[in-house]
Each structure stands twice: as C-alpha cells, then as structure tokens.
Amino acid sequence: MGKPKVATASLAGCFGCHMSLLDIDDKILKLVELVEFNKSPVDDIKKFTERCAVGLIEGGCANEENAHNLQDFRRNCDILISVGDCAIMGGIPAMRNGIPLQECLQKAYLEGPTIYNPTGKAPNGPDIPLLLDKVYPCSEIVKMDYHLPGCPPPAETLWQALVALLTDKPLDLPYELIKYD
Amino acid sequence: MADITFKIDNVDIKGKPGQTIMEAADAAGIYIPRLCTYEGLQPHGSCRVCTVFVNGRAQAACTQPIAEGITVDNSSEEVQQIRKDIIEMLFVEGNHYCMFCEKSGNCELQALAYRLGVLAPKYPYLFPKRDIDASHKDIFIDRNRCVLCGRCVRASQDIDGKNVFEFVDRGPDKRVAVNSEAKLSDTEIDVTDKAVEVCPVGALLKKRVGYAVPIGERLYDNKPIGSEIENKNQSS
Ligand code: SF4
Ligand code: FES
Numbered sequence: 001m002g003k004p005k006v007a008t009a010s011l012a013g014c015f016g017c018h019m020s021l022l023d024i025d026d027k028i029l030k031l032v033e034l035v036e037f038n039k040s041p042v043d044d045i046k047k048f049t050e051r052c053a054v055g056l057i058e059g060g061c062a063n064e065e066n067a068h069n070l071q072d073f074r075r076n077c078d079i080l081i082s083v084g085d086c087a088i089m090g091g092i093p094a095m096r097n098g099i100p101l102q103e104c105l106q107k108a109y110l111e112g113p114t115i116y117n118p119t120g121k122a123p124n125g126p127d128i129p130l131l132l133d134k135v136y137p138c139s140e141i142v143k144m145d146y147h148l149p150g151c152p153p154p155a156e157t158l159w160q161a162l163v164a165l166l167t168d169k170p171l172d173l174p175y176e177l178i179k180y181d
Numbered sequence: 182m183a184d185i186t187f188k189i190d191n192v193d194i195k196g197k198p199g200q201t202i203m204e205a206a207d208a209a210g211i212y213i214p215r216l217c218t219y220e221g222l223q224p225h226g227s228c229r230v231c232t233v234f235v236n237g238r239a240q241a242a243c244t245q246p247i248a249e250g251i252t253v254d255n256s257s258e259e260v261q262q263i264r265k266d267i268i269e270m271l272f273v274e275g276n277h278y279c280m281f282c283e284k285s286g287n288c289e290l291q292a293l294a295y296r297l298g299v300l301a302p303k304y305p306y307l308f309p310k311r312d313i314d315a316s317h318k319d320i321f322i323d324r325n326r327c328v329l330c331g332r333c334v335r336a337s338q339d340i341d342g343k344n345v346f347e348f349v350d351r352g353p354d355k356r357v358a359v360n361s362e363a364k365l366s367d368t369e370i371d372v373t374d375k376a377v378e379v380c381p382v383g384a385l386l387k388k389r390v391g392y393a394v395p396i397g398e399r400l401y402d403n404k405p406i407g408s409e410i411e412n413k414n415q416s417s
C-alpha cells in the first residue's frame with residue numbers, strides 16, 4: 001500500500017497557504033516520512049498518477065480552470081480540505097463579487113490610473129481561462145470535508161490537522177490555532 | 182429585598198430582584214455569550230447570541246429577568262449550537278474580510294466565532310452589496326461589516342445625546358443610517374463620542390489608528406472573549 005498520498009493545489013490564492021505549510025520547519029522531514037506528495041506545486045507533478053488520501057486546497061474559484069481543477073481533486077481525493085480563508089469564503093479576490101464582471105475588467109485593463117493598453121480591450125483568448133461571474137468558495141463548487149481557517153492558517157494548524165487525519169485521531173485545535181487572519 | 186435563588190447549569194446562583202439573567206450570571210463569574218448588549222446601554226434583545234433555555238424555553242439572557250427557582254441552561258450542546266448558527270449566519274450575511282480588517286483580533290463577532298470553535302460557516306455566502314461612508318474626517322462606516330446590533334444607535338441617543346444613527350429599511354435591506362439622510366460628515370458626530378467606541382465589529386471605526394496593536398497582543402489573540410468575566414470568579 002505504501003504511504004498515504006497527499007495532493008495540493010493553489011486555485012485563486014496567493015500561495016501564502018503553501019508557504020505556511022513549508023513553515024512547519026524541520027517537521028517537513030517527518031511529513032515526508034508520513035506521506036508521499038502526488039499532484040502538487042511542491043513536487044511539480046501536474047496530473048494525478050494515483051488516488052490520494054488527502055487533498056489540500058488553497059484559494060477559491062475565480063475562473064473555469066480553478067473550478068475544473070477543484071472537481072478533478074474531488075474525483076481523486078478521499079478527503080478534501082479547504083485551507084485558508086480564500087478556499088473557505090473567496091478571500092481578497094471575492095471583493096469583486098459585488099461588482100459586475102464587465103466593470104472589473106474595464107477598471108483593471110482600461111481605466112485604471114497606471115494602465116497603458118493600446119489595444120483598448122481586456123485580454124481575451126482561448127488560452128486564458130474564462131473568468132466566472134464571481135469568486136466562489138470551494139464548498140459551493142464541490143463538497144469539502146474539512147475547513148482550516150486563517151490567512152494563512154498557522155503552520156501548526158496544518159501540521160496538527162494532517163497528523164490527526166493520517167493517524168486517525170480526532171482533530172481538536174486549541175484556541176490559539178483557530179484564527180481568521 | 183431578599184435575594185433570588187436560581188440555577189445556571191445546576192449551580193446555585195443568587196441574584197438581586199430586577200436583575201436580568203445575564204447581570205446575575207456576570208456577577209457570579211459565569212459568561213453568557215453576547216453581541217448586541219453593551220454594559221451601560223439599555224439591553225436590545227436583538228442578536229439572540231445570548232440565548233439560554235429557561236425552564237426549557239429559549240430566552241434572551243440579556244433581557245429576561247431572573248425569578249425564584251428557575252433553571253437556566255447555558256452550556257448544553259443544543260444551546261451552543263443555536264449560538265454557533267447565529268454567528269455563522271452573521272458571517273455569511275455580511276462581507277467579513279478578517280484578513281485585512283482593522284478590527285481583527287479585537288472584534289467581538291470574530292472572538293465569538295473563535296470561542297465557539299467555528300472553523301467555517303455551513304451556510305452559503307451572500308456577498309451583499311453594501312456602502313461605505315468615509316466622508317467624515319475622523320470616522321468611517323463600513324456597512325459590509327455591520328451586524329445591526331444597534332449599539333451605535335443607542336449610545337448616540339442615550340449617552341452622547343445626539344441621535345446620529347438610526348436603522349432604515351427592513352429584512353435583508355436593513356441598515357444603519359445617519360440622521361441627516363446625508364453623509365456622516367454632515368452630522369454632529371465627534372471622534373470622542375461613545376457611539377464610535379461601542380461598535381463590536383469593524384463597521385464604525387476611527388481613521389488613522391488601525392493596525393496599531395501588533396498581532397499576538399490584541400484583545401482576543403490569546404484569551405477567549407468572556408474570560409474577563411470567568412476570571413473574576415476565580416480570583417474572588
Ligand atoms: S455600525 Fe457597529 S454599532 Fe452600529 S449597528 Fe452596525 S455593528 Fe452595531
Ligand atoms: S446579547 Fe442578548 S439578544 Fe443580543
């Protein structure tokens with residue numbers, strides 16, 4: 001059977017949550033003993049090669065590619081975890097949710113004070129993922145099994161959660177580790 | 182007048198006639214979670230975070246008077262779940278971006294969620310469209326974060342004697358407005374007003390003082406909301 005497999009993804013996130021995972025310092029060596037990484041930016045594996053026990057998702061879904069990627073994770077992982085506030089509620093990217101998409105693009109690519117854009121158009125093309133009408137929390141696209149809040153979640157939160165899951169123990173986070181900022 | 186004796190979670194409590202359940206509990210060092218209530222302001226009874234079961238019926242502890250022989254449930258799973266549900270609904274009903282909010286770490290809504298162990302709301306986010314009023318030179322309102330507790334309304338009326346705030350509209354459109362039907366800068370509000378101080382969240386804030394306290398030293402970074410009341414008990 002071998003070690004349990006873990007996959008990770010950064011959707012509409014800033015990679016801060018992945019950084020926090022690296023922040024477990026020398027425990028990373030223990031982690032590598034405990035698990036094997038599959039599809040993840042950590043080892044640059046681009047496609048699932050095996051079924052995974054745990055999928056860690058950073059970021060919400062801002063475009064079509066994010067949503068498809070998340071669905072791919074749901075198909076290939078037994079347990080999916082929203083890691084961080086963006087995965088849980090959309091985070092900073094979701095600030096656009098109150099503004100029509102057209103207006104956002106207009107401001108970002110045409111009207112902003114520092115913009116130089118002689119084409120006069122927002123970028124568009126088959127290789128650019130289509131933006132969704134708003135940024136969706138992961139749980140609104142697929143079923144998410146657990147949520148670890150924080151921006152980013154403290155390294156210790158990620159560590160304790162992973163260890164609890166992999167050793168089949170209940171996760172009981174202490175007060176200091178539940179944080180939304 | 183004689184003391185009133187009653188029970189909270191099977192512990193005998195003595196209170197004075199006329200006290201609410203919350204006041205008697207506070208005096209006894211028992212914390213009942215709360216949001217719209219603020220010491221020194223009339224209780225509002227609107228948020229229902231202080232829900233307890235009195236002889237088996239749900240009541241707001243901040244408005245319900247104590248009575249001889251009642252039994253109050255302040256800790257059963259059912260009561261905790263009701264409070265959790267209310268806090269979760271408040272989170273999805275507004276736009277609460279804790280990651281950049283000046284109030285984070287000192288916010289009572291966030292602190293309640295921490296204390297109740299909310300990892301994420303179970304309801305879908307509504308992402309409502311709400312307005313900001315930054316017209317005043319020293320104060321701003323960010324309605325994205327307002328939980329409609331009415332503290333500012335009461336403080337302005339009863340303590341500052343100014344009547345700066347009021348609620349307008351109903352249901353999902355209900356919001357806090359200023360009395361001039363214009364901007365915050367058109368009102369008599371002053372940065373030293375009680376109304377500015379009482380907001381439990383980051384909806385009514387002073388300008389240019391945000392983020393002054395470093396992470397780790399803020400009000401609720403290390404100890405849960407309510408521990409000041411509970412510690413009172415231990416030390417006496
Ligand atoms: S602005 Fe603050 S004090 Fe006023 S009703 Fe909203 S949350 Fe309460
Ligand atoms: S604190 Fe009692 S209803 Fe809000």
